[in-house]
Amino acid sequence: MTSRNFSIETIGIVGTGAMGRGIAQIAALAGLTVRLYDTNPAAIGAARDYLAETFAKLTAKGKLDQARSLAALANVSGAQVIGDLADCDLVVEAIVEKLDVKQALFRELETVVSGRCVLASNTSSLSITAIAAGCTNPSRVAGYHFFNPVPLMKVVEVIDGLRSDPAIGDALMELARRMGHTPVRAKDMPGFIVNHAGRGMNTEGLRVAGEGVASFADIDRIMREQAGFRLGPFELLDLTALDVSHPVMESIYHQFYEEPRFTPSPITGTRLAGGLIGRKTGEGFYRYEDGKQQVPAEAPAPTELPHSVWVSKRYPKAHKAVVQLIAKAGVKLDEGATPAADSLIIVTPFGHDATTAAVDEALDATRVVAIDALFPLAAAQRRTLMTTPATSRAARDTAHALFAADGVPVTVIRDSTGFVAQRVVATIVNIGCDIAQKQIATPEDIDLAVTLGLGYPRGPLALGDALGAKTILTILRNIFSVLGDPRYRPSPWLARRAQLGLSLTQRDAADTQTETQQ
Incomplete structure (x- = not known):
């Protein structure tokens, strides 16, 4: 045949x-x-x-x-x-x-x-x-x-x-x-391509919520407006409905013999048991009235700006982007080697939480606020700030006022390794890389399936290339260094291509040459 x-x-x-x-x-x-x-x-x-x-x-x-x-x-x-x-x-x-x-x-x-x-x-x-x-x-x-x-x-x-x-x-x-x-x-592997790759958005979004980092609505806002996805994880779960999505999460997790990357969340199990299934029942992570999603309004941004701001130089490109926003707001930049006693302190971690960033640079944690600089800050539709457990209300509010001064909405979250967008996007890319590493599908088909099947702005491999494979690798390694959770271990596909400066969409050169010769 x-x-x-x-x-x-x-x-x-x-x-x-x-x-x-x-x-x-x-x-x-x-x-x-x-x-x-x-x-x-x-x-x-x-x-x-x-x-x-x-x-x-x-x-x-x-x-x-x-x-x-x-x-x-x-x-x-x-x-x-x-x-x-x-x-x-x-x-x-x-x-x-x-x-x-x-x-x-x-x-x-x-x-x-x-x-x-x-x-x-x-x-x-x-x-x-x-x-x-x-x-x-x-x-x-x-x-x-x-x-x-x-x-x-x-x-x-x-x-x-x-x-x-x-x-x-x-x-x-x-x-x-x-x-x-x-x-x-x-x-023939659990979840095939689309349901396998989709674990990144949903399971990591649930993980963030489960840690008390941010509300369902705030996580969705960040993933839509900062990261550029059409839907956030909880909007997506409401659309597919928990009576469908939760059993799939459990099935894939067990079929992969309890692989940590795919660990389901008790949040969805509890909500499914309580009948909070999603749009089709009128209530899920959101309430729906006449089919319209009811989203809690955001509080207005504070208006009192900081007297002066000191910015970490740990990540030079991020430092430059933050300094440009400070200048645009007309706030004094503290250019000292260490922060002045009255300066707001801004750090730009990739993968680390605000606490680790503060401790690593011996900074006063009561004045430290972190900003997510993975996506361009100047052109952002939303910015995300993160506080340490010790950050004062004054530091938090003046940082919020500073980064919302040009009218861009700001979400302030509790301390989290990798903020929200960093850890969710890095997980999406990492799982996509693992699908390629296991040869479940070609890189081309992985990205094609995800963009068409999940509606993502890019496939996971192209997304990793756009943000930088080395950056994604740094985020994952830093999250892993803080949490020690094997779900964040980098895929060999990602690690090797990042080290060699290759595209994540690139197959092994010898394999490609063999196909060409055939």
């Missing part, structure tokens, strides 16, 4: 929920014959009615012409019994995320379909190899993981199990393109 002569024209879909309907929609519009099967016969009719209504709406909006709409709907029919899928070239299951249920279905399908039919699972977190293990012919089983809503989320993960015929994956890649989606290829 090869992808050159293996054609998929008739597709069976088992499970007619949101995912099954979405896959049916793009397949029918691509001209494939679609057969819908569900153990609940009424669900099949409901799914076809939904598709008819969807095609009609798209036609009314001018996004789909009438002829194509009618043709697409005509491509869809119901399978009253599973035997009606006998002539399918491909069957995609989109049923409950339970391994034994999926294995039983695939065993049954093998008794129905032809020997050339491909069996694909839309699982988001279960092992393709394990699903195929109960099959007589596991070589025809692969993963075909779409994202919800399928018509709008234009990426699909094609997953090769240990026994999958590579030609099966090739054919599914080709089919994805025909259906207007962008395919990415992954090995």
Whole structure:
């Protein structure tokens, strides 16, 4: 079986929920014959009615012409019994995320379909190899993981199990393109690419909140407005809903045999138990009234500026950026080798907390405030300040007034290794590097999957390049030096490329040269 002569024209879909309907929609519009099967016969009719209504709406909006709409709907029919899928070239299951249920279905399908039919699972977190293990012919089983809503989320993960015929994956890649989606290829590992890479934002955001560093809303504001993400971790968790996301967090953690990078948070477990699931129930990390997120207002910034400011020179580029803001605010710069007795003290740590930064330079911690300089300060949409446990209210408030003087909002957080944005972004980059190191997917597919599947401004490897691999490595090593937590150990992919001055998107040169010669 090869992808050159293996054609998929008739597709069976088992499970007619949101995912099954979405896959049916793009397949029918691509001209494939679609057969819908569900153990609940009424669900099949409901799914076809939904598709008819969807095609009609798209036609009314001018996004789909009438002829194509009618043709697409005509491509869809119901399978009253599973035997009606006998002539399918491909069957995609989109049923409950339970391994034994999926294995039983695939065993049954093998008794129905032809020997050339491909069996694909839309699982988001279960092992393709394990699903195929109960099959007589596991070589025809692969993963075909779409994202919800399928018509709008234009990426699909094609997953090769240990026994999958590579030609099966090739054919599914080709089919994805025909259906207007962008395919990415992954090995069979927990979370594949997108759910694996997504651990960085969610688990680290929860970690920050769990340490009492900042509120859910403040963490989201920082990740949106300072780091440039479309959604913060808690907005994202409310959107996906905890009844979906928390079990995935637990599943990936256990499948990686309690890898510290993926440790779930008791915050989500408790909130799930309490029914604070997210948008769909009207209350999660935020309340929702008429579907609108209710966000607590920020207090106005203080207005009293400091008399003079001394800035650490530990990081020269950050020092220069802070000094420019001080000059813009018209505040006196203390240029002494050590701070004057009445000067506000500003430090710019990368990975360290404000306490460690103060102690390392023998500074008066009562006057120390740290500012996050990972992202450009002058063009910032938001700035983040951090205090030591000893920082006085006066020092905190005058620093807040200083860095908000040009109208940019400022968030003040409690002491934290790596602030908020530094540690979350560094974790995202580090996990992306680990996916590349383990050869789960190519660097290109990792970044492509994450940008399309998670909506990040850049993929994790490109993000690391943009901020500087050496900077990300410094942040992680400094966090690790303070906390000793193995979740922050740098990936070898990151460490080696940072030391050699290579792009994080670059594969090993010898491998690239071998591919070119072939």
